[in-house]
Amino acid sequence: MGRANSGRWFMDNIRRRIGNGSQTKFWEHKWAGSTPLRMTFPRLFQLATDKEATVGEWGKWVDGEWIWEFKWRREIRASEQEMVDRLTNFISQCVPCADREDCWTWLASSDGKFSTKSTYSILKAYSNVLPRPNADADFLNLIWKAKTPHKATMTTWRMLKNRLPTCENLRKRKILMTDEATKCCECDMQEESTNHFFLLCPKTDEVWNELQKWLGIVTARPNHFGKHFGMFISFGKEKKIRNLLLAIWVGCIWIMWKKRNERRFDGKLWDSKNFVLEIKIRLWFWNMIFEIVEDAMDLDAWCSNDFICKLL
Numbered sequence: 001m002g003r004a005n006s007g008r009w010f011m012d013n014i015r016r017r018i019g020n021g022s023q024t025k026f027w028e029h030k031w032a033g034s035t036p037l038r039m040t041f042p043r044l045f046q047l048a049t050d051k052e053a054t055v056g057e058w059g060k061w062v063d064g065e066w067i068w069e070f071k072w073r074r075e076i077r078a079s080e081q082e083m084v085d086r087l088t089n090f091i092s093q094c095v096p097c098a099d100r101e102d103c104w105t106w107l108a109s110s111d112g113k114f115s116t117k118s119t120y121s122i123l124k125a126y127s128n129v130l131p132r133p134n135a136d137a138d139f140l141n142l143i144w145k146a147k148t149p150h151k152a153t154m155t156t157w158r159m160l161k162n163r164l165p166t167c168e169n170l171r172k173r174k175i176l177m178t179d180e181a182t183k184c185c186e187c188d189m190q191e192e193s194t195n196h197f198f199l200l201c202p203k204t205d206e207v208w209n210e211l212q213k214w215l216g217i218v219t220a221r222p223n224h225f226g227k228h229f230g231m232f233i234s235f236g237k238e239k240k241i242r243n244l245l246l247a248i249w250v251g252c253i254w255i256m257w258k259k260r261n262e263r264r265f266d267g268k269l270w271d272s273k274n275f276v277l278e279i280k281i282r283l284w285f286w287n288m289i290f291e292i293v294e295d296a297m298d299l300d301a302w303c304s305n306d307f308i309c310k311l312l
């Protein structure tokens, strides 16, 4: 896998969709046009007072209408006014919308939704980014870099090698024989394989949906666990984000497997909302122990939606 490249293909193809503007950096994020505004308007970026300000901080609502309020370090000269006008015009299509949150949107498809098809057409232009279906050892070895408890890493390693005792694997070893015995205990519809249980089952599908809301990622998911792993950690362009996503993925797989065993052997039910809450809290705790990301964050901020962009 081209590691230096691993996040770029993704970052090049997403942008922020502006909601209330509170979680998108005016100059840093890509939200109007195809590059961040600091690159489109470098001179004005130099003149900006707060280079970290969010979109929402650069304007206000007046009688239901959004008015941009630029803050410059000094008075704008006549020769610069033309640039300011161009900027105003440039961002006029992207006014905030008070009743929704900012989110990521996917540029490769016409509706902004992530799809496997649009992803793969892009990946042709960024070769060697995703692992081959049965992932090479080098790529899977990334799992050992996860800043997670050893038992969680071990379970995930076994899952990626398709060595967990799922019903399908037990049937192949002739331990479970009947169709009834090999059914997924969550949905009771399909045979419980690694792909089914961790990705395709309605129960775990819901978990990934909830999880993406937390992270602020709009995406469809590949239906193979090796590809899913590759895609998930590729969301992180910066090392700290990639480390965090790696830890989250490991945490998810480990806890899903625990929940599955509790359900199968003790009849204990579980639901996706509580599952994601558990992941958030565990990861917060792991972050304190293993220092996955350096930025200290209180638990409320950690658990809030669109979490990843708060770390950027």
Ligand SMILES: [Zn+2]
Pocket: 184, 185, 186, 187, 188, 189, 190, 196, 197, 200, 201, 202, 203
């Ligand atoms: Zn199922």
